[in-house]
Amino acid sequence: MKREAVSIFWFRRDLRLEDNAALYHALKSGTPVQPVFIFDAHILDELEDKTDQRVTFIYKALEQIQEQLIQLGATLDIRHGEPETVFKTLEKDYDIQSIFLNQDYEPYARQRDNTIYSYFKEKGTAVKGFKDQVIFEKNEVLKNDGKPYTIYTPYANKWLSLVTPFFLKPYPTKKYWAHFHKCRGMQFPSLQKLGFKSTNTTFPPESPDSGLIKDYDKTRDIPGIKGTTRVSVHLRFGTISIRKLATRAGKLNQTYLKELIWREFYQMILFHFPDVVDTSFKKEYDKIQWRNNEKEFEAWCKGQTGYPIVDAGMRELNETGFMHNRVRMITASFLTKHLLIDWRWGEAYFAKKLLDYDLASNNGGWQWAAGSGCDAAPYFRVFNPYIQTKKFDGDLKYIRKWVPELESQDYPAPIVEHDFARKRCLEVYSKALKR
Numbered sequence: 001m002k003r004e005a006v007s008i009f010w011f012r013r014d015l016r017l018e019d020n021a022a023l024y025h026a027l028k029s030g031t032p033v034q035p036v037f038i039f040d041a042h043i044l045d046e047l048e049d050k051t052d053q054r055v056t057f058i059y060k061a062l063e064q065i066q067e068q069l070i071q072l073g074a075t076l077d078i079r080h081g082e083p084e085t086v087f088k089t090l091e092k093d094y095d096i097q098s099i100f101l102n103q104d105y106e107p108y109a110r111q112r113d114n115t116i117y118s119y120f121k122e123k124g125t126a127v128k129g130f131k132d133q134v135i136f137e138k139n140e141v142l143k144n145d146g147k148p149y150t151i152y153t154p155y156a157n158k159w160l161s162l163v164t165p166f167f168l169k170p171y172p173t174k175k176y177w178a179h180f181h182k183c184r185g186m187q188f189p190s191l192q193k194l195g196f197k198s199t200n201t202t203f204p205p206e207s208p209d210s211g212l213i214k215d216y217d218k219t220r221d222i223p224g225i226k227g228t229t230r231v232s233v234h235l236r237f238g239t240i241s242i243r244k245l246a247t248r249a250g251k252l253n254q255t256y257l258k259e260l261i262w263r264e265f266y267q268m269i270l271f272h273f274p275d276v277v278d279t280s281f282k283k284e285y286d287k288i289q290w291r292n293n294e295k296e297f298e299a300w301c302k303g304q305t306g307y308p309i310v311d312a313g314m315r316e317l318n319e320t321g322f323m324h325n326r327v328r329m330i331t332a333s334f335l336t337k338h339l340l341i342d343w344r345w346g347e348a349y350f351a352k353k354l355l356d357y358d359l360a361s362n363n364g365g366w367q368w369a370a371g372s373g374c375d376a377a378p379y380f381r382v383f384n385p386y387i388q389t390k391k392f393d394g395d396l397k398y399i400r401k402w403v404p405e406l407e408s409q410d411y412p413a414p415i416v417e418h419d420f421a422r423k424r425c426l427e428v429y430s431k432a433l434k435r
């Protein structure tokens with residue numbers, strides 16, 4: 001059978017047809033565009049939980065895209081395997097003219113993409129990468145001396161000074177949807193065939209209401225109310241456009257916009273300093289003698305530390321795959337400072353459980369809490385969980401929701417006494433940091 005000449009658009013962290021940079025360029029390239037998604041065996045094989053909600057989320061997003069494509073007389077071509085092998089089979093089915101993709105800045109993704117770039121370079125087929133998941137990438141926001149920022153506030157100020165309507169302009173992909181490769185709808189491999197089971201999670205809506213963004217600075221720190229936008233999973237998988245969200249944020253609430261800038265800050269840090277994945281950004285923090293008590297770690301994971309705000313957060317995470325940002329900070333601080341457990345243990349646990357898991361933000365958040373990060377909480381700041389509760393969950397609404405047995409005999413006594421833990425932490429940190 002004659003292979004048809006197509007350009008491949010490779011979906012990854014950009015699961016939408018609207019306002020998608022690489023898709024826009026593909027559709028304008030003059031060759032019919034065949035959209036492809038690969039269930040990457042390198043990633044799926046690492047997931048222990050076969051009911052992982054993230055797989056269901058991706059699957060549902062792909063089903064929605066497929067519905068739209070079928071109406072346009074086109075189809076998604078979904079494959080399963082290692083991308084480098086999958087592309088060889090795609091070459092058998094299509095006469096590939098070029099490949100369009102949006103950049104991903106995580107170390108694994110960069111290595112995977114380099115393999116694809118090199119493979120097709122040898123064949124003279126262009127692989128074209130575009131910026132889509134951030135407003136500014138790589139070297140676009142640098143200090144005046146040309147070096148990357150390592151402190152958030154000056155980075156954010158520079159980001160704000162550089163942003164113009166040009167960077168926020170949506171890509172009008174819809175105008176070119178007629179340019180998809182026309183083909184009968186292809187069947188998806190079932191989730192079971194991929195080795196997974198569907199979950200019946202209700203995912204948050206991809207477009208937060210304007211009132212929530214408007215009041216964000218007043219509501220964002222209170223875990224007991226719906227005071228944050230829950231868009232993180234959509235930003236993670238690209239079911240929402242960052243340009244669209246940042247435009248709304250710019251009009252509605254500067255504090256909210258600055259949170260989106262934190263996300264870009266951590267993406268930029270990961271791009272320039274990829275060794276943060278395994279080591280502390282501030283290298284002297286790797287001298288800390290962590291206690292790494294496995295029983296205490298297990299109690300923390302299960303939400304059984306006897307510190308209600310910590311336990312509420314961990315139970316929310318275990319049950320829903322989400323944890324409020326304030327509580328992420330408290331639980332991470334508690335693990336690293338009260339229990340002196342290596343931030344990498346907590347980071348890995350969050351990575352397994354968080355629906356919005358994102359390497360850059362998770363690593364950034366953990367290193368911030370442990371004090372080892374680029375612009376981290378100072379080592380001597382040890383969150384007091386009781387004061388945090390008083391400030392942010394004074395009516396215990398959040399705690400009571402997740403720890404209903406709070407006032408009963410069933411609730412455990414604190415795993416460690418706060419003043420003792422604080423003193424121990426300061427001693428261990430000071431020793432390692434020689435302060």
Ligand SMILES: Cc1cc2nc3c(=O)[nH]c(=O)nc-3n(C[C@H](O)[C@H](O)[C@H](O)COP(=O)(O)OP(=O)(O)OC[C@H]3O[C@@H](n4cnc5c(N)ncnc54)[C@H](O)[C@@H]3O)c2cc1C
Binds near residue numbers: 358
């Ligand atoms: C220890 C720790 C681990 C974290 N792990 C992740 C993670 O794996 N994935 C993730 O997306 N975020 C992570 N965060 C950041 C933050 O907690 C979540 O982005 C936020 O709770 C998501 O909820 P939301 O969408 O309602 O956020 P909102 O408060 O409504 O904020 C809107 C968006 O701004 C961005 N944002 C907000 N706060 C931060 C922040 N501190 N750092 C980076 N981006 C931010 C997110 O994209 C978020 O969706 C972590 C924070 C900590 C302290």
